[in-house]
Amino acid sequence: MSGLTVSGLTVTGRTGAAVIGDVDLSVARGEVLALVGPSGAGKTTLLRAVLGELPPGLVRAAGRVEWDGAPLRATRRWRRRHVGYLGQDPASALHPLLTARAAVLEPLRAAGTPRAGRPACAERALTEVGLDPAEFAGRLPHQLSGGQAQRVALARALAADPDLLVLDEPTSALDPAALETAVALIRRRRAEGRSVTLVVSHDDSVVAGLLDRVVRLGATRSATRPAAPRGAARMRPAGAVLTVRGLSLDRPDGAPLLGGVDVTIAPGEFVAVLGPSGCGKSTLLRALAGLHPVRAGSAVLLGEPLPWPVRDRNARALRALALVAQDPLAALNPARPVAAALRRPLRLLGGLGRAAVTAEVNRLLAAVGLPAETARRYPAALSGGQRQRVALARALAAGPVLLLADEITTALDAETAEQVLDLLDGLRRDTALAVLAVTHDKTVAARADRVLRIDRPMIDDRRKTTDVQ
Amino acid sequence: MLATVAATAVLAIVLGGEALAGRDPIRTVAAPWAAPGPGLPLGADALGRDILARVLAGGRDLALVSLAAAGSACALGVAGGLWAGWSRSRAARAAVALSDLLLVLPLLLVAMLAVVVLPGPPAVIAGTVLGGAPLTLRVVADATAQARHAGYVEAALSRGERGLSVLFREVLPAHAGLIGADLGQRMVLAVQLTAALNVLGFGPPPPAPDWAAMLRENLPGAGLNPAALLAPAAALALLAGAVAGLSHVLAGRS
Numbered sequence: 001m002s003g004l005t006v007s008g009l010t011v012t013g014r015t016g017a018a019v020i021g022d023v024d025l026s027v028a029r030g031e032v033l034a035l036v037g038p039s040g041a042g043k044t045t046l047l048r049a050v051l052g053e054l055p056p057g058l059v060r061a062a063g064r065v066e067w068d069g070a071p072l073r074a075t076r077r078w079r080r081r082h083v084g085y086l087g088q089d090p091a092s093a094l095h096p097l098l099t100a101r102a103a104v105l106e107p108l109r110a111a112g113t114p115r116a117g118r119p120a121c122a123e124r125a126l127t128e129v130g131l132d133p134a135e136f137a138g139r140l141p142h143q144l145s146g147g148q149a150q151r152v153a154l155a156r157a158l159a160a161d162p163d164l165l166v167l168d169e170p171t172s173a174l175d176p177a178a179l180e181t182a183v184a185l186i187r188r189r190r191a192e193g194r195s196v197t198l199v200v201s202h203d204d205s206v207v208a209g210l211l212d213r214v215v216r217l218g219a220t221r222s223a224t225r226p227a228a229p230r231g232a233a234r235m236r237p238a239g240a241v242l243t244v245r246g247l248s249l250d251r252p253d254g255a256p257l258l259g260g261v262d263v264t265i266a267p268g269e270f271v272a273v274l275g276p277s278g279c280g281k282s283t284l285l286r287a288l289a290g291l292h293p294v295r296a297g298s299a300v301l302l303g304e305p306l307p308w309p310v311r312d313r314n315a316r317a318l319r320a321l322a323l324v325a326q327d328p329l330a331a332l333n334p335a336r337p338v339a340a341a342l343r344r345p346l347r348l349l350g351g352l353g354r355a356a357v358t359a360e361v362n363r364l365l366a367a368v369g370l371p372a373e374t375a376r377r378y379p380a381a382l383s384g385g386q387r388q389r390v391a392l393a394r395a396l397a398a399g400p401v402l403l404l405a406d407e408i409t410t411a412l413d414a415e416t417a418e419q420v421l422d423l424l425d426g427l428r429r430d431t432a433l434a435v436l437a438v439t440h441d442k443t444v445a446a447r448a449d450r451v452l453r454i455d456r457p458m459i460d461d462r463r464k465t466t467d468v469q
Numbered sequence: 470m471l472a473t474v475a476a477t478a479v480l481a482i483v484l485g486g487e488a489l490a491g492r493d494p495i496r497t498v499a500a501p502w503a504a505p506g507p508g509l510p511l512g513a514d515a516l517g518r519d520i521l522a523r524v525l526a527g528g529r530d531l532a533l534v535s536l537a538a539a540g541s542a543c544a545l546g547v548a549g550g551l552w553a554g555w556s557r558s559r560a561a562r563a564a565v566a567l568s569d570l571l572l573v574l575p576l577l578l579v580a581m582l583a584v585v586v587l588p589g590p591p592a593v594i595a596g597t598v599l600g601g602a603p604l605t606l607r608v609v610a611d612a613t614a615q616a617r618h619a620g621y622v623e624a625a626l627s628r629g630e631r632g633l634s635v636l637f638r639e640v641l642p643a644h645a646g647l648i649g650a651d652l653g654q655r656m657v658l659a660v661q662l663t664a665a666l667n668v669l670g671f672g673p674p675p676p677a678p679d680w681a682a683m684l685r686e687n688l689p690g691a692g693l694n695p696a697a698l699l700a701p702a703a704a705l706a707l708l709a710g711a712v713a714g715l716s717h718v719l720a721g722r723s
Contacts, residue, residue, distance in 0.1 A: 291623050310626050318629040331620035335642035341621070344638070345628045394624060 003028040009063030030193030037217035084162030090153030101137040111160035125159040147277020247297030267432035275454030289323035322400035332379040339375035349398035364393040479711035486525035502693035512694040527678035535659035538597035546605025554613025568603035576600035653716020
């Protein structure tokens with residue numbers, strides 16, 4: 001048959017244990033297939049096995065992969081010709097020295113598009129994903145926001161109109177408008193009936209309308225929810241947790257990004273930060289965490305003035321604020337096991353003894369829905385969603401009063417995301433933890449007490465914020 | 470796994486070979502340039518000394534000097550690189566400029582100068598450090614500068630870790646593979662430099678056995694007993710290969 005056929009595919013790890021066992025699937029041209037399953041079920045591994053590009057340590061123990069009825073050989077050449085791929089962390093998959101235009105031209109060259117037609121194709125691909133070529137084509141990845149970078153990666157995957165389009169977690173980090181674009185493009189590909197689309201997602205609601213087949217991996221977990229971590233004795237704030245006045249930020253290249261931000265956050269409050277991709281949401285959180293230079297503005301944390309650079313902050317301020325950053329790939333040190341990442345803040349900021357630390361590590365892991373044996377593993381052995389949860393556990397370890405959360409649920413399946421949000425709700429109730437969360441996820445925004453909206457640029461390129469009660 | 474065992478075995482034989490030889494490497498036991506025969510597997514050299522015994526005994530000092538040289542070059546380069554990549558101070562920039570200046574000088578010229586001032590082994594160490602540490606420094610400084618913005622480093626800063634603690638707990642382990650690979654390169658360079666200086670006669674004085682000195686001593690008899698020349702050459706190549714292999718293992722571990 002035409003299209004992709006996989007039979008009896010089994011992938012084993014170093015110990016010989018099956019990571020994914022005996023998977024069959026077939027997709028004809030014009031069809032869209034979704035691989036769904038909870039975080040850590042092996043979705044990405046299955047995808048890489050199909051593409052013939054398993055990471056070191058994993059081997060294809062059995063099974064066949066066929067394309068248009070013929071077994072796949074020379075997978076590298078096949079991928080170059082026929083496959084468009086959008087990875088789980090596309091922002092970091094863009095070459096740092098290639099502009100958006102150059103990134104999109106690459107697959108066109110690989111697919112053998114005539115040289116003269118390539119620039120027009122590249123511009124069309126960028127336009128299709130909602131980026132104006134005149135403004136964005138010449139930009140390098142570090143001049144793009146996380147959402148814009150993902151759109152460039154989407155344009156790159158689609159530029160050559162590949163026979164097989166593979167999207168790994170397309171709902172992560174795309175704002176709703178961009179996601180709609182992606183869904184519209186997939187729908188058009190399906191209508192044309194020439195090509196196969198493979199979507200990996202923990203969240204099948206978005207693509208539900210256009211799926212032909214669904215393959216489910218992994219058993220669903222039991223619904224028992226572990227108790228919230230006790231942490232070291234927490235500070236219970238009276239009055240506002242954080243008051244920010246007149247905060248102004250610049251982009252790394254010196255252009256103004258945000259001007260005159262005023263925010264007040266009360267104990268136990270959940271404030272969502274919304275705004276289009278590239279408006280400076282993540283930078284706002286990084287500035288509050290002391291990791292991005294501030295042009296102007298002042299802050300008061302728990303009644304004390306808060307210096308901006310993280311090095312100038314005292315232990316009380318360091319403990320009170322915790323950031324969970326957007327990029328789960330670089331969030332954890334590849335050379336240190338999970339336990340080491342969690343132990344350090346407990347000892348340094350929590351002041352716990354050795355025995356108490358071990359118990360607390362297990363409790364933190366359980367709180368974010370990870371088994372205790374995760375403590376011994378290295379980041380390379382964890383999926384994107386698992387890493388995200390370890391980063392959250394690390395942030396919660398010191399018992400902060402304000403959690404700065406940057407897209408913490410995008411890498412998680414619906415059930416785990418719910419569990420994480422319930423955990424935060426519990427901490428808000430029991431320990432008056434306040435949360436300032438950047439999000440694209442409507443279910444996260446729905447739980448917020450308040451929404452802080454960052455709007456499109458004004459005429460003078462200053463962005464204003466409005467506080468919506 | 471197999472490569473690790475093989476490389477470790479080669480290093481063990483190089484370092485402890487004298488005990489295996491079973492015969493004094495400086496005693497005359499046969500006719501000059503005697504061909505390989507029973508009891509004399511690789512024949513003899515100009516003074517009738519057993520080539521096998523000399524090859525087994527002649528690598529230890531060379532390997533130890535190279536190891537010390539590579540170790541110091543790598544340690545100095547890593548320490549300087551961590552500092553230069555982390556600190557943006559004027560002193561750090563000056564240190565990078567100075568090390569770049571050293572890179573401009575040809576390594577052999579630096580080594581020859583060192584040999585004039587210092588005895589053999591310290592000269593090899595000085596030459597390897599002056600020629601190798603700047604290369605290590607550049608690589609490590611660049612990796613460190615990039616790691617400044619990694620999530621795990623920012624998380625460490627956010628919990629109030631001091632600079633040194635971040636460097637040794639986070640940055641250094643994350644780049645252990647890079648440093649292992651670099652150590653291997655420095656080691657191969659050091660072996661080559663030691664051999665070169667010993668061939669030129671700056672090594673241990675005769676009659677002590679030394680692979681590089683054997684190359685020079687046995688060149689005239691190459692027609693009479695080729696094994697006398699080939700054995701030390703093969704031993705040198707094997708040592709460099711074992712070192713490179715071990716550094717691959719170190720690099721692959723992280």
